[in-house]
Amino acid sequence: MSLNSNVLYRPLDADSRWGYGSFTFPALRHLLRRLGDGGAMAVAADDAAGSPLGLALGVAANGDGGQSAAELMSIYVRPESRRQGVAAGVLAAFTDICRQQGRAEVRATYMTGQPTTPAVEALFARAGWTPPETRMLVVQATLESIRAAPWMRDYPLAENMRIVRWLDLTEVERAGIVDSQSVQAWIPEDLYPFNHEAGCEPTTSLALKVDGKVVGWTINHRVGHVLRYTCSFMHRRLQRLGRILLLYNESVARMPQAGLDTGMWTVPIWHPNMAAFARRWMAPYATRFDETRGSRRSL
Numbered sequence: 489m490s491l492n493s494n495v496l497y498r499p500l501d502a503d504s505r506w507g508y509g510s511f512t513f514p515a516l517r518h519l520l521r522r523l524g525d526g527g528a529m530a531v532a533a534d535d536a537a538g539s540p541l542g543l544a545l546g547v548a549a550n551g552d553g554g555q556s557a558a559e560l561m562s563i564y565v566r567p568e569s570r571r572q573g574v575a576a577g578v579l580a581a582f583t584d585i586c587r588q589q590g591r592a593e594v595r596a597t598y599m600t601g602q603p604t605t606p607a608v609e610a611l612f613a614r615a616g617w618t619p620p621e622t623r624m625l626v627v628q629a630t631l632e633s634i635r636a637a638p639w640m641r642d643y644p645l646a647e648n649m650r651i652v653r654w655l656d657l658t659e660v661e662r663a664g665i666v667d668s669q670s671v672q673a674w675i676p677e678d679l680y681p682f683n684h685e686a687g688c689e690p691t692t693s694l695a696l697k698v699d700g701k702v703v704g705w706t707i708n709h710r711v712g713h714v715l716r717y718t719c720s721f722m723h724r725r726l727q728r729l730g731r732i733l734l735l736y737n738e739s740v741a742r743m744p745q746a747g748l749d750t751g752m753w754t755v756p757i758w759h760p761n762m763a764a765f766a767r768r769w770m771a772p773y774a775t776r777f778d779e780t781r782g783s784r785r786s787l
């Protein structure tokens with residue numbers, strides 16, 4: 489489908505994906521191999537000579553009501569072709585494909601604080617997407633910037649408490665988490681640790697045990713040179729006492745052993761205590777304080 493004479497917009501399939509790998513994040517490139525199998529979809533923009541200009545890449549998803557939807561995972565236009573409406577064209581073509589596939593909505597989540605964040609927000613606003621909503625706070629700090637934080641200090645561990653590496657939990661301790669959750673759910677679904685442990689950084693991913701029972705954890709991943717604190721949780725009974733700080737402190741203390749000096753904490757805003765802590769106590773010591781935001785459009 490051609491929207492103007494200079495730019496050609498076309499759906500990609502796995503056979504025509506060549507040349508677009510650098511137009512998305514490395515972690516998403518595998519999706520290009522899945523184009524055409526119903527799980528992933530993409531629209532490419534090319535110039536009249538057939539050279540790649542831009543790419544929109546998404547995956548099939550479920551809408552809130554269980555209806556079929558799509559998640560736009562990345563949209564990119566090469567720098568020398570920006571501000572000519574290419575992204576708007578590629579987004580319109582992507583949306584058309586989703587509509588033809590019978591999907592009820594498209595949605596996207598993106599990170600603020602990037603040089604082109606205003607462009608992304610203008611793009612969605614212009615295309616009739618919902619105003620952006622904050623989803624996560626994203627705090628980045630270095631060992632240096634965090635050193636002066638008042639919560640970075642030695643907390644004595646009570647007699648009945650132990651901090652262990654997440655990977656050193658025994659099968660019995662792991663089963664204890666699963667069983668207690670099935671008797672009475674105490675872990676929010678999005679912080680259920682077993683959904684996040686794959687590939688976790690071994691030295692800094694920790695669990696807190698009280699009287700032998702696991703009551704909290706921080707599960708972290710190495711993302712390039714940064715340690716991402718992916719999933720941190722403390723039992724409700726201990727949350728108010730700031731026990732999560734025991735884990736953060738110990739984990740930060742171990743970062744040099746893991747060869748890391750920068751941490752990134754992602755804090756969902758639907759966990760209000762955690763978000764309040766991040767805003768009040770982490771932001772002043774952060775080297776970056778960004779957000780992920782979400783937007784959507786019904787089709």
Ligand SMILES: CC(C)(COP(=O)(O)OP(=O)(O)OC[C@H]1O[C@@H](n2cnc3c(N)ncnc32)[C@H](O)[C@@H]1OP(=O)(O)O)[C@@H](O)C(=O)NCCC(=O)NCCS
Pocket residue numbers: 561562563564565566569570571572573574575576577598599602604605606607608610611614
């Ligand atoms: C975001 C991006 C795809 C926009 O591509 P583009 O082809 O320049 O966008 P368009 O020309 O279609 O412009 C779309 C809207 O954004 C606005 N815009 C574009 N660049 C802008 C900028 N730097 N600052 C403010 N607004 C900008 C345009 O004015 C236009 O709005 P308008 O129609 O109301 O004038 C491009 O900047 C990019 O590839 N950025 C890097 C990747 C990225 O951040 N992707 C998003 C997260 S996955």
